[in-house]
Amino acid sequence: MNNNIIEYCLLKKGATKEYPFGPDPLVIKIAGKMFALIFQDKTDQWLLNLKCDPVIAENLREQHEAVRPGYHMNKKHWNTIIIDGSLPESDVFIMIDHSYDSVVKTLPKSLRESLTGIQKL
Template sequence: MKNHIIEYCLKKKGATKEFPFGPDSIVIKVAGKMFALIFEEKGLDIRLNLKCDPVIAENLREQHKNIRPGYHMNKKHWNTIMLDGSLSESDVFDMIDHSYDRVVKSLSKSLRESIAEMN
């Protein structure tokens, strides 16, 4: 599933992959702003940090035991999803879409327009 998630993130317009925290953590950004962090710790499930509307974030945490406040992130605006197979790939992709959209909407109009024009 990890590779599918990375591929899905990188299909987003303007998405780039970086390794600022070392080889075990993949940061996916748009216009220099992170919208996904994929990491694994030995012996644990792959984890995915995504930006999220605070109200939606709380609801997701209440509904799913494998969605928690963002690990090493602003816990109001970020969730950590444990990729243990309990969520469908389409649910995870919907959360990625939401994170990407929140970050893009926070960009300046000129940056949003330049991203929209990308193929």
């Protein structure tokens, strides 16, 4: 796995690294909610599950061979990205941003404000 991807996920404000299912997969959460899941398949290929708006998810799957419906996830709201070098790292980072933002917007307002730094005066 490209450690840059894990490091990028963990740079997100409030992100935590957990192993709730044993030594594999690595789950990255914000406020107890998963936004990234990183694991290897039976062929030792690295996979990254990310939350995604359903319309965007479908478009990404149509545009990229390495983007597929979420493996063992709600296929409407999650994509699995095959980390094989076919997608530029910058594109993967954009998908991570979208996943993080998708989860943050579902959090209670006070928690959202503490993560985004937006506060009312």
